[in-house]
Amino acid sequence: MNTFLHTTAGKRHLRLDPRTKFALILCTSFTLVWGMSLIGVMAVVRPALAFVPAILLLFTPRLRVGIVYGILEILCFTAEITVFQSTTGFWNLILLPVCAIITRYMPCVVAAYYMMATTTVSEFIAGMERMNVTQKIVIPLSVMFRFFPTIVREHRCINDAMRMRNITASNPVSMLEYRIVPLIAAVAKIGDELSAAALTRGFGGDVKRSNVCEIGFGVQDIIILLISFGGAFTSILAKVGLI
Numbered sequence: 001m002n003t004f005l006h007t008t009a010g011k012r013h014l015r016l017d018p019r020t021k022f023a024l025i026l027c028t029s030f031t032l033v034w035g036m037s038l039i040g041v042m043a044v045v046r047p048a049l050a051f052v053p054a055i056l057l058l059f060t061p062r063l064r065v066g067i068v069y070g071i072l073e074i075l076c077f078t079a080e081i082t083v084f085q086s087t088t089g090f091w092n093l094i095l096l097p098v099c100a101i102i103t104r105y106m107p108c109v110v111a112a113y114y115m116m117a118t119t120t121v122s123e124f125i126a127g128m129e130r131m132n133v134t135q136k137i138v139i140p141l142s143v144m145f146r147f148f149p150t151i152v153r154e155h156r157c158i159n160d161a162m163r164m165r166n167i168t169a170s171n172p173v174s175m176l177e178y179r180i181v182p183l184i185a186a187v188a189k190i191g192d193e194l195s196a197a198a199l200t201r202g203f204g205g206d207v208k209r210s211n212v213c214e215i216g217f218g219v220q221d222i223i224i225l226l227i228s229f230g231g232a233f234t235s236i237l238a239k240v241g242l243i
Contacts, residue, residue, distance in 0.1 A: 014059035014060075016118070017127065017215050017217050017221050018119050018123050018126070018127030018128075018215060019130065019131060019217075020224050020225055021111070021114065021115040021119060022127070023224075023225055023228050023229070024052065024111050024224055025108065025112055027228035027231060028049050028053070028107050028111050029111075030232050030235070031049050031234075032050065032104045032105075032108065033104060033105075034235050034239060038077070038081060041238055041243055043081075045238075046077075046103070047073070049227070050077070052224065052228075053066075053107055053113075054066045054067075054069050054073065054110070057069065060117065062114075062117055065110075072102050072106070073106075073107070076098070076099040076102040076103045080099050116149070120213065121142055121146055122213040124141070124142060125142050126215050127215055128141070143191075147190065147191065151183070151186070154187075154190065155183060158178075158182050158186075162178055162179075
């Protein structure tokens with residue numbers, strides 16, 4: 001829990017431009033939701049895009065997350081191809097939504113997880129500025145980019161404090177008193193601190209900020225972009241019946 005969503009950008013072995021990661025999230029979300037079937041070319045496109053985040057996580061310290069996610073995708077895609085054809089009634093009703101969530105929506109979440117875990121705020125802001133995104137969007141996103149990891153660490157601190165005092169949340173009332181209330185108070189404080197930090201760094205000013213982090217497209221970015229946009233374009237052609 002103490003490492004969940006904590007960025008390891010400086011420890012990664014495969015460096016991608018933040019714009020590439022953003023394109024991967026958009027194309028994965030579009031393709032896996034748009035291309036709902038595993039018929040024809042989509043039987044290749046959908047699994048290929050779903051496994052890209054798993055492969056990328058293998059090049060980071062989040063190796064375990066990538067392996068577990070990859071195994072889940074293999075099991076669920078296999079179930080969609082084989083098990084659904086031979087099951088009916090109750091079991092089909094149970095397996096269908098579970099596999100749909102894992103094969104269609106989890107890849108989008110894992111792609112976003114990969115971006116948050118391997119991208120610093122400076123890199124994210126530099127990428128958004130390269131795309132000429134207005135600061136009205138960049139500033140809230142940059143604050144939220146580190147908001148959730150901070151909340152996770154705060155939750156861990158609350159758990160540590162409860163263990164030190166031998167306090168257990170054994171019922172809903174104690175859960176509300178010892179966990180939820182302190183977390184809500186921490187959330188309000190953290191939000192104010194992150195907003196103040198954004199203003200301190202000069203976000204929202206009239207003068208364009210400089211950025212010391214280096215971003216740019218490499219061979220690995222081109223490969224990921226080709227896979228991402230190729231999958232999205234193929235799903236459109238398949239949807240309209242051209243392939």
